[in-house]
Amino acid sequence: MHRAEEIWLILSFGMIIGFMLLTGYQTFVEGMGPPSHKETIDPQKVDETAPFDNPGITQIGENEYEVVMTLEVFNFNPGNIEVPAGSTVHFTLTSKDVVHGFQIAETNVNAMVMPGYIQKITQKFDKPGEYLVLCNEYCGAGHQMMSTTITVK
Template identity: 50%
Template sequence: MHLHKYEKIWLGFGIIALAIFLLIVGITAFSQGHTPSGGMDMIDPKKVNETAPFDNPGVTKIDDDTYQVAIIAMAFGYNPSKIEVPVGKEIIFKATSTDVVHSFTIDNTTVNMMVVPGRIATKSYTFDKPGNYLILCNEYCGVGHHMMFTEIEVVE
């Protein structure tokens, strides 16, 4: 029957189209995982402590106007626990998790990053007033969730 033959052809075409689609998706995902740009870089959650910049958590001066802060979130706290940054400079926060999903949220600012194991979350912020700001986790992460907070000191 002729109809049967055409159905086979279309079925074959559909499978090939699907295969091409999956290949493109796969290549895209692969290349994204290996490109160190954008706000959601990948990281091996088991090798956080030996992967830059998290092998040296805390504040690093990049240039006169830019500082980077590397933060490791884990149940139930942040490393480093004490962070001090200058006022009026661009602060680039980079955070990752070694266990479950947390957040890195600085009260009264626009810094509110979901911190997912396997990924590096990035957010840039400039404090316009010195003082102590509360850092807290607003993603439920377990029994110690409500104790997961620390402070950032913004100094002149």
């Protein structure tokens, strides 16, 4: 083998191993891995399974709310929720059919909501306004219409 070939092979394998070690360290030692797929649910029985048998918004503390939401083609239930400015909102989400997205514009919230899994995500809303919530996973013919709002007053 050519000397230059050997050098490039060693360099590229070294980089692969290096990146694997780095991401492995971040995931397992520093706990930076995405906290997904921890809780599962039977996607056929979402309507009968707590807390999704009673979707809605509940105040759980001063400026703290829990939103239990189901996603299905092509809506969010409940939709058009309202919270006071300064609220911290804990979302508990699942899908009743296919993979959907849960993205709140102007925030860092951008989650994949899959049937069979429970997705949890927390967001604090300081700035009043109407936040657009979008499904950003293609989910069928009405995908582009799948949106709702969160109003912060």
